Amino acid sequence: MRQIGWKMGGTLAACLLMTYVMAHPASAVAQTGTASIHGHVSNPLGQPLTSGDIKLTTDRTSPANDRKFPYDFTIDANGDYKGTGIAPGNYVAVVFQGTKSVDFNDNVTLAAGDDKQVDFDMSRKEYIDKMTPDERKQLEEYKKKNESAMAANVQIKNLNAELTQARADTKAGNYDEAIKLMTSATTAKPDEPILWLALGDAQLGSADAAAKAARAAGTSPTDAAIVQKYNDAATSYKKGVDLNAASKKPNPETTAVAYNQLGQAYGKQGDAKDASDAYEAAAKALPANAGMYYYNEAATLYNAGKLDEAAAAADKAIAVDPNRPDTYFIKGQALIPKATVDPKTQKIVAPPGCVEAYQKYLELAPDGPHAADVKGILQGIGATVESSYRAGKKKK
Incomplete structure (x- = not known):
């Protein structure tokens, strides 16, 4: 491919377009007595040129602005082009973007x-060497x-x-593996909140598993090593909160x-105060889920x-989500003493x-896990047990 005796117009910026897609040269069956052409066009970055035209002419003497191009074939989104019905001859093939010529082959x-393949590779040394210093700087x-x-x-992937x-791994209980992965991930990209939350989940799961094992063994679930696991999880969650708050577009969820x-x-x-404050902050951040967060606060307290x-938190949960039966159970349990x-x-x-809280629980969950206990409590205090509740409705 030569560049002798042909002037090119345009700038480097006109060539540096879109992202890389592999070329798929297309072929066409030539019409009788005519020829076909196809090929791939790459910009100086080696990426496909995803717009423009390939134009053919045999006119090598007219001024550039007066030169006629009897054949014009569009470059597609993959950087490919094809054309048929071309009269035999020796052509200059020119790459155009808009009205600007950016490359050519003067001997086709x-x-x-x-059915000839003619590619244009603007990353070739011959092309780069003819750039101006500013164009080469722009290319770099x-x-x-x-x-x-x-x-x-690649890193994000x-x-x-x-x-x-x-x-x-966390879901499967493989907490150590999950912690190892997320420790590596937060080291590689320490400014990503989601990674810290995933690390916290793995650490919280590990702490819960250790506490459960301690109770099964008859040892203290508040052993210093177990408490440290919970502290590690808390540290990771707080890191996630801080990073999210500092981001350009904090995500409330x-x-x-x-x-x-x-x-x-x-x-x-066992830190009820800080737990309560955290749940309150969750409800404030995402009011749509406030019922769940207030319920968690009530249960924790x-x-x-x-x-x-606990009773106060239950009331807040009921105010925003009156159809969660367990909230009424917690309220009743908090009040009955x-x-x-x-x-x-x-x-x-x-x-x-x-009594109203217990009765509401039975209304919402007549066959719920606490139904028998609630009925026993109501009977024990001489209150009426409304056993006709079925899926939230009284039978008439």
Whole structure:
């Protein structure tokens, strides 16, 4: 391919378009007495030129602006072109983008019946050497940006694979493997909140497993080593929260999930106050899921023996999600210890809202896991057990 005796117009920027796609040279059956042509066009980065035209002419003497091109074939999105019905002859084939010529081949001989492949590779040394210093500088800048983008894409692909595997390991109880993967991932890309949340999930799972094993063995689930596991999980969740908050577009769902998990980590350490604060932050970050977060807060506080606080959290959960039966059960359980005995009648008097909470539980979950316990409590305090509840409706 030569470039003698032909002027090119245009700039390098006109050639540096789109992303790389492998070439698939197309062929065509020549019409009788005519020829065909096909090929692939690459820009100076070695990527396909995804727009433009290949034009053919035998006019080598007219001024560039007056030169006629009887054949014009479009370059497709893959950088390929093809054309048929060409009269035999010796042509100049020119690559155009818009009205600007960016490359050419001045010796394309086509005979009747030919289907000739003519490629244009603008990354060739001959082409690069004819660039101006500014064009070469621009090309080098494009290459650096392209290399950086490709490296980033490879890293993201690898991290996504590690994240998927870590989540699968955590779900399967392979916590050590998940922790190892996510420790490596957060080291490689320490500014990604999702990676820290996945690490926290693996650490929280490991802590729960250790606490469960300790209880089964009759040892303390609050052993220093186990507490440290929960602390590690909390640290990872807080890191995820901070990074998400510092990002250009903080994701409220990421914030809410991190705070919810942080609440679990604190709660299982026995830190009811920090757990409650974390659940409140989760509800504030994502109000659409506030019912779940307030329920988790109520359950955590109840398990910690903070009954007044548990009842208050249950009320907040009911206010935004009145159809979760377990919330009413927790509320009833938090209130029932305040039951008193009427000195005159010697009957048990439940505190305000307690019986109603138990009855609502039965309405929503007549066959729920706590139904028998709730009926027993109501009978024990002399309250009416409405056993006609079925899927939230009373039978008439």
